[in-house]
Amino acid sequence: DTAVSQTPKYLVTQMGNDKSIKCEQNLGHDTMYWYKQDSKKFLKIMFSYNNKELIINETVPNRFSPKSPDKAHLNLHINSLELGDSAVYFCASSQIGDYGYTFGSGTRLTVV
Amino acid sequence: AQSVAQPEDQVNVAEGNPLTVKCTYSVSGNPYLFWYVQYPNRGLQFLLKYITGDNLVKGSYGFEAEFNKSQTSFHLKKPSALVSDSALYFCAVRDLGGFKTIFGAGTRLFVKA
Numbered sequence: 077d078t079a080v081s082q083t084p085k086y087l088v089t090q091m092g093n094d095k096s097i098k099c100e101q102n103l104g105h106d107t108m109y110w111y112k113q114d115s116k117k118f119l120k121i122m123f124s125y126n127n128k129e130l131i132i133n134e135t136v137p138n139r140f141s142p143k144s145p146d147k148a149h150l151n152l153h154i155n156s157l158e159l160g161d162s163a164v165y166f167c168a169s170s171q172i173g174d175y176g177y178t179f180g181s182g183t184r185l186t187v188v
Numbered sequence: 189a190q191s192v193a194q195p196e197d198q199v200n201v202a203e204g205n206p207l208t209v210k211c212t213y214s215v216s217g218n219p220y221l222f223w224y225v226q227y228p229n230r231g232l233q234f235l236l237k238y239i240t241g242d243n244l245v246k247g248s249y250g251f252e253a254e255f256n257k258s259q260t261s262f263h264l265k266k267p268s269a270l271v272s273d274s275a276l277y278f279c280a281v282r283d284l285g286g287f288k289t290i291f292g293a294g295t296r297l298f299v300k301a
Contacts, residue, residue: 080231111291117293118291118293118294119278119291119294121288124287124288132288166232168231168232175222175239175282176234177222177224177234179224179233180231181230182229182230
């Protein structure tokens with residue numbers, strides 16, 4: 077049973093396209109996150125939802141839009157993809173009062 | 189603003205020797221501190237955390253970390269390194285009452301047989 081699952085695992089697409097990455101967790105956690113890991117392995121938080129409410133919205137281009145249909149799902153939609161969007165995107169979840177994260181295995185996005 | 193620093197890009201250690209991966213932090217209040225490990229092409233895995241209490245925290249795979257408030261440090265340690273410990277290690281900090289966990293730049297641990 078995968079605790080935090082992301083799809084797809086790999087995504088290769090052309091500049092200008094729109095793509096989505098999906099994330100689901102079966103841990104019953106109430107908070108979910110999107111992190112971006114660049115080529116130097118630096119991790120930067122992008123968004124966080126707590127019980128479907130957006131609580132963290134870092135300075136990212138508005139081409140990136142998260143959606144949380146319920147507390148077990150957090151999707152990331154990216155419009156008009158650019159070369160600089162190439163990275164590994166990680167979904168994570170945590171429970172209020174614990175704060176340790178459970179990460180998904182990542183989605184490697186390559187924009188060509 | 190909270191921040192975390194990992195001063196070493198890479199740590200090299202021989203198998204069987206003790207290892208230390210360094211981390212210092214800066215937060216406005218009491219910190220929540222974490223260590224995670226990332227193996228190639230995998231997501232991060234939680235190793236251990238400090239919230240309150242004993243300054244020496246024990247975690248997964250024989251790792252432990254020592255919280256030092258005066259030095260604002262949270263170094264990761266293991267008494268005897270294994271080749272399989274070779275991976276990328278991230279220190280992270282979250283301030284009490286905050287929503288964000290900030291990760292350090294990562295330290296690559298290389299354990300030689």
